[in-house]
Amino acid sequence: RSRSFGWLLMAALSIGVFTAAAKDDETKASAQSEPPQLAVVLDVERPGKADLLLLRSGEQLTGTLLNETFSLRTGYAHLKFENRMLAGIDLNDGARGIESVITINSNRFSGFLEDPLVTFQLQTGSRIEVRREKVLKVIFRTREAELQGIPQGRWIRLKNGDYFSGQLLVDPLPLVTARAQVPVSLKETASLAFTTGTPPQTKIILRNGEVLQGTLAIEDIPIQLDVGPKIHVYRDRIDTIGDRLVPDTTTL
Numbered sequence: 001r002s003r004s005f006g007w008l009l010m011a012a013l014s015i016g017v018f019t020a021a022a023k024d025d026e027t028k029a030s031a032q033s034e035p036p037q038l039a040v041v042l043d044v045e046r047p048g049k050a051d052l053l054l055l056r057s058g059e060q061l062t063g064t065l066l067n068e069t070f071s072l073r074t075g076y077a078h079l080k081f082e083n084r085m086l087a088g089i090d091l092n093d094g095a096r097g098i099e100s101v102i103t104i105n106s107n108r109f110s111g112f113l114e115d116p117l118v119t120f121q122l123q124t125g126s127r128i129e130v131r132r133e134k135v136l137k138v139i140f141r142t143r144e145a146e147l148q149g150i151p152q153g154r155w156i157r158l159k160n161g162d163y164f165s166g167q168l169l170v171d172p173l174p175l176v177t178a179r180a181q182v183p184v185s186l187k188e189t190a191s192l193a194f195t196t197g198t199p200p201q202t203k204i205i206l207r208n209g210e211v212l213q214g215t216l217a218i219e220d221i222p223i224q225l226d227v228g229p230k231i232h233v234y235r236d237r238i239d240t241i242g243d244r245l246v247p248d249t250t251t252l
Contacts, residue, residue, distance in 0.1 A: 037147060041088035041102055044139045052139035053120050053130065065140065066119040066127070072101050074111035075160070077231040084146070085227045089113065089138040103227045104146050107164035151226050157239045166225040168241070174217035175204060181217060191242035200236050 039046060044054070053061040065083060072079045081101060088102040091113065100110045117129045118138065153167040172183035173192075184204055193203040204212040220232040 037142065038087045038102070038104060038106060039142070041139060042090050042137050044088070044137065046087065046139055046142045048142050050123065051120075051141050052137075053118065053135065054137040054139070055130070055134055056136050057134070061120060061122060063120055063122040065138065066121055067115060070101065071114040072099070072109055072111045073114055074109055074162070076158070076233050076237055077229075079109060079111075079225075079228050079231070081228060083140070084143065086138075086140050088140060089135075091132060091135050091137065103164075104140075104143075105150050105152075105165065105227055107225075107227060108162055109164060110160065110162055153224070153226050154241055154243060156223065156233070156241050158233070158237050159239045160237070164225060164228075166223040166228075169222035169224055169230070170218065173204070175202065175212060175214045176217050177212065177214035182212065182214070184212060191240065192238075193240050194235060194238045196236065202235070 044052065047062075050062045051065045053063070053065075055061070068083055069080050070083070070086065070089065072081070079101075081103065085103050086101060087104045090100045090102070093099060098110055099113045100108055101113070102108050113132060116132055118132060118135055119127070119129050121127045151167070153165045155163060155165050157163040168186055171186040173186065173189065175182045175184050184206075188206050188208070190205045190207045192205075195201045195203070199215050201213060202216050206212070216235050218235070220234055221238070222230065222232050224230045
């Protein structure tokens with residue numbers, strides 16, 4: 001009896017060890033899919049206790065951004081971001097109408113910033129309003145646990161260089177192949193690549209290694225951004241969709 005009890009005890013301990021190890025591996029895999037906190041954005045280190053306003057005159061102001069939201073009109077969507085979701089704004093190419101917003105979860109969107117003024121409270125306590133045309137960069141301070149609670153969806157990279165993460169809201173994907181229309185489950189999909197042509201082709205790689213190729217039966221793909229609104233992106237604007245398309249980095 002004592003020998004049987006010993007075997008049962010060893011088996012129970014082994015199961016506990018394997019279960020803990022599995023949970024640990026799952027936690028590590030989840031953490032690896034999430035972007036790290038951005039320490040440097042637009043070649044500027046993010047301060048921990050203040051925001052930075054870099055002007056075209058060369059002046060650098062330190063204080064607090066008071067704009068609650070910022071709006072960006074891109075070629076594919078109109079986006080509004082809460083202040084707390086932003087890491088940096090680049091207006092360096094504003095003359096060409098190409099400005100970019102970088103979110104705390106490493107998303108990059110380009111377009112035209114619609115806010116005419118940046119409201120800023122200096123460390124001296126005085127409050128000023130600066131025309132957007134005079135601003136070069138806006139650098140937001142790091143915030144404690146700023147990524148906590150933000151979901152991690154798939155990475156979508158556009159042909160214009162924008163990239164962002166979110167959840168695809170169409171499942172299954174309707175793929176028209178040479179033989180028939182095939183429903184492709186998102187759960188079974190590892191990545192998608194879109195090519196230009198007539199008609200444009202979509203290459204889907206499944207998690208089991210199988211490759212499907214054809215044309216998506218839908219033109220606009222609905223996406224719920226991880227840190228923004230629900231948008232619809234025309235399929236020909238998309239370059240790739242996958243689990244990890246943006247390299248882990250603390251600098252953007």
